[in-house]
Amino acid sequence: xxxxxxxxxxxxxxxxxxxxxxxxxxxxxxxxxxxxxxxxxxxxxxxxxxxxxxxxxxxxxxxxxxxxxxxxxxxxxxxxxxxxxxxxxxxxxxxxxxx
Numbered sequence: 001x002x003x004x005x006x007x008x009x010x011x012x013x014x015x016x017x018x019x020x021x022x023x024x025x026x027x028x029x030x031x032x033x034x035x036x037x038x039x040x041x042x043x044x045x046x047x048x049x050x051x052x053x054x055x056x057x058x059x060x061x062x063x064x065x066x067x068x069x070x071x072x073x074x075x076x077x078x079x080x081x082x083x084x085x086x087x088x089x090x091x092x093x094x095x096x097x098x099x
Contacts (some may be wrong), residue, residue, distance in 0.1 A: 035097055042090035045083050052080060 052074060056067030073080035 023085060031097070038090055038093050038097070042087055043086040043095065045090065049080070049083055049087065 052069075053071075055074075056064045056071060060062065075083075
């Protein structure tokens with residue numbers, strides 16, 4: 001039998017993910033995963049916002065006359081504006097991470 005006791009999985013994982021012991025390459029990889037995840041969430045919110053506008057915009061980017069009269073999001077103004085704020089927070093977070 002081995003003289004060294006086996007550490008529980010939790011202890012081994014916490015040691016492996018400890019930022020003081022992680023290599024520079026590991027830290028960069030973790031950073032990329034965090035930024036990638038936040039960026040993915042931001043892109044999803046952007047897609048939801050764009051879907052609201054697609055009904056009133058041509059493929060060339062021209063605004064249709066119906067939207068010129070007054071845009072009303074299908075999800076309602078409160079949810080529409082909340083999505084804009086969520087997108088802003090995601091972009092702010094990515095900006096802070098990259099500084």
